[in-house]
Amino acid sequence: MTENKQPTYNPGKGAGEPVGVAILGHGTVGSEVLRLMEENSDAFAHRIGGTLEIKGVAVSDLGKPREGVDPALLTDDAMALINRDDVDIVVEVIGGIDYPRELVLAALRAGKSVVTANKALVAAHADELAAAADAANVDLYFEAAVAAAIPVVGMLRRSLAGDNILRISGIVNGTTNFILDAMESTGATYDDALAEATRLGYAEADPTADVEGHDAASKAAILASLGFHTRVKFDDVHCEGISSITAEDIQAARDAGYVIKLLAICERVTDEQGNESVAASVHPTLVPKEHPLASVNESYNAIFVEAEAAGRLMFYGNGAGGAPTASAVLGDLVGAARNKVHGGRAPGENTYANLPVADFGDVTTRYHIDMEVEDRTGVLAELAAIFAARGISLKTIRQEESGDNARLIVVTHSARESNLAATVEELQKISAVKAVNSVIRLI
Structure with a gap:
């Protein structure tokens, strides 16, 4: 007797059939997703070929007032909502890693397609989630996990699927870009710019994930994985934040014709023997004023892609906020729902290249080093010899x-x-150097 095998093609529910949706989370993004689904239900039905029906909204506190939400939709039992027979797609907008991982895996294993905006979850567990989606023959979408409404995930998965990506560099955190832009345009100190970002709602009460680069590192891991068809996780990303950037650094950069941006940089690295690897990093970077990324101001995001055939491309837009993130979630939801109605699956994860992750010490870069030295004859020659x-x-x-x-x-x-870092370490030990004020890389 031949063992039954799961079909590789999902035939779909059929045109005109409804698609049941469960929303996990009703915060800034979840509330916008629900509002836009209800306001645009007729348009979505035409785009999908069947209606979207909201089956429930999972929340942590049923007692919290939720204006405009039918109380009958609310539940504090997310797992029970996921497992309902009338739910076809689960939208996860909770945030965090452990609990959302449990819910998303349960949804995928139950044959439900998943749309998530959770960059930390995808960066940490993409392999496990992709395997569960493949095993159940369902979709896993996460456009909103990187730069909100900017369609960079779809670009890498589909639009540039026929090209070879060489490098991806981008401003993928609006909070840090707002802070650095304020320091550049007003002369504010880091602390003052952070306080303003907090007042305006760009920075969280605890801004650590943003200002220390952790948020951007999660997004860099996703971009590197997609761009180079290789598994790259959060822990593979070299990460530095902006909390040590001073007004003096901003001024020195300006004097030299640069601006400072926190960049996520993902690149293909080739060694002297021709062996390829992938490097991903997040750190403050000096960007020439004529570079397209230099003009990205306030809380905006931008992704700059260099590809073998397409050349240089830039994707720019609002990379955070409830409405922009909800836009990306809904774009994924329409795609997942269309597949539920008409059959088939979206392009899934593909890590065929399986390139090693480069040791960050082997990556080639340039340094801008600002230091206090003794003002005497021979110091320049002494320092130059250390570099040489x-x-x-x-x-x-x-x-x-x-x-x-x-x-x-x-x-x-x-x-x-590694050579540059070792040189800076040596400079700090010699008597001629009184202080190394800052070390910033250049794009």
């Missing part, structure tokens, strides 16, 4: 008076990260 000993050449050297000492700003040519 590790094979690092200097592109520019600028010296300014600084009290009894001299302020020296050095920009290097490209070199291995």
